[in-house]
Amino acid sequence: MLNILSTSLGGLDLLASAVLILDTQGRIAYANAAAETLLDSSFKVFHGQRLSDLFINGERLVSIFEQAMQRQFDEKREDIVLERVGRHALHLNMVVSVIDDPDHPVLIELRENVQQVKLDREERILDQTQANKELIRNLAHEIKNPLGGIRGAAQLLELELPGQGLKDLREYTQVIIKESDRLQTLVDRLLAPHRRPQIVGDVNIHEVFERVRSLILAEFPQGLKIVRDYDLSLPEFRGDKEQLIQAVLNIAHNAAQALAPRIAQGDAELVLRTRIARSITIAKVRYRLALDLHIIDNGPGIPAELKDRIFYPLVSGRDGGSGLGLTLAQTFIQQHSGVIECESRPGLTDFRILIALP
Ligand SMILES: Nc1ncnc2c1ncn2[C@@H]1O[C@H](COP(=O)(O)OP(=O)(O)OP(=O)(O)O)[C@@H](O)[C@H]1O
Numbered sequence: 001m002l003n004i005l006s007t008s009l010g011g012l013d014l015l016a017s018a019v020l021i022l023d024t025q026g027r028i029a030y031a032n033a034a035a036e037t038l039l040d041s042s043f044k045v046f047h048g049q050r051l052s053d054l055f056i057n058g059e060r061l062v063s064i065f066e067q068a069m070q071r072q073f074d075e076k077r078e079d080i081v082l083e084r085v086g087r088h089a090l091h092l093n094m095v096v097s098v099i100d101d102p103d104h105p106v107l108i109e110l111r112e113n114v115q116q117v118k119l120d121r122e123e124r125i126l127d128q129t130q131a132n133k134e135l136i137r138n139l140a141h142e143i144k145n146p147l148g149g150i151r152g153a154a155q156l157l158e159l160e161l162p163g164q165g166l167k168d169l170r171e172y173t174q175v176i177i178k179e180s181d182r183l184q185t186l187v188d189r190l191l192a193p194h195r196r197p198q199i200v201g202d203v204n205i206h207e208v209f210e211r212v213r214s215l216i217l218a219e220f221p222q223g224l225k226i227v228r229d230y231d232l233s234l235p236e237f238r239g240d241k242e243q244l245i246q247a248v249l250n251i252a253h254n255a256a257q258a259l260a261p262r263i264a265q266g267d268a269e270l271v272l273r274t275r276i277a278r279s280i281t282i283a284k285v286r287y288r289l290a291l292d293l294h295i296i297d298n299g300p301g302i303p304a305e306l307k308d309r310i311f312y313p314l315v316s317g318r319d320g321g322s323g324l325g326l327t328l329a330q331t332f333i334q335q336h337s338g339v340i341e342c343e344s345r346p347g348l349t350d351f352r353i354l355i356a357l358p
């Protein structure tokens, strides 16, 4: 009789998928390196434990294991979500095979279901954005109301101050007034997307891109090359042109700012690309066609510590940045049944805007 554990299993450590071999009680008798990575624990720790005990919802594993023990199948494939205490759930493609070893009869292969992980991540981001928006809007209103009062009071106070000799006091009131004005500007930007109703008309996306191009070139006239890579067959669509310009401009503006060192060297490049994409999922809805727009720069990339948060308000990696540009851009694009995604590494940052077409 075969004893699989006495054979050489070292080669399995080279596999990308996780492989686990279970004994007749469903306990883990072997795990390859990928399994340790996936389970985020070492074989030493879970050796001899029942696989189903590692998860909150292990019942499904128990029942599949029992079916395997009764030889109801030789091989079974299934998508499964396994939940763990205090960690992200694992979304997996699982293959359970019955093998010819009486002591270790079940081999399980697990691979992360990347598509599902991505969908879940997008869903989380979407929920979070929604909650954020609500919070910001309420907070901005709360700040806005007393702010006028504070500024007004400081002005009155200043008028009451006797003339000479009290310059110091006037400096204090000026600080209050200036800081109130700064906050006012911030709050106005926070509330901007909620203030003006959308003005919808026929939009040609290339007019939007061309406007952004000329605005960026006006600000960065030297050392920045803007490459236009347009698919001129793209259809017009219904949208708010000013909002779209603002969204694309915010992204392109960040890129140009990140390119500053390369602009100085003279090899900064910004690519504006327009394409059509088919069969796209945006915010859990599937669309047959979508605009697929890219703003790509060859700058240093987004700092690792910001990467997951760049679309959050007030997150900035720039001196003097208010961290609202991408938040606003995302809001505007979402109002067009779209989404902005970002991929970035040193030398290549690609902001992708998807907008659903009817
Ligand atoms: N193309 C890019 N390359 C490198 N970093 C980027 C890029 N785009 C965005 N970032 C980073 O993301 C941060 C957030 O951008 P965002 O536009 O939201 O805010 P900001 O530019 O800091 O301020 P604001 O746009 O409100 O003036 C930036 O500060 C920057 O660190």
Ligand SMILES: [Mg+2]
Residues within 6 Å of the ligand: 250, 253, 254, 324, 325, 326
């Ligand atoms: Mg910005």
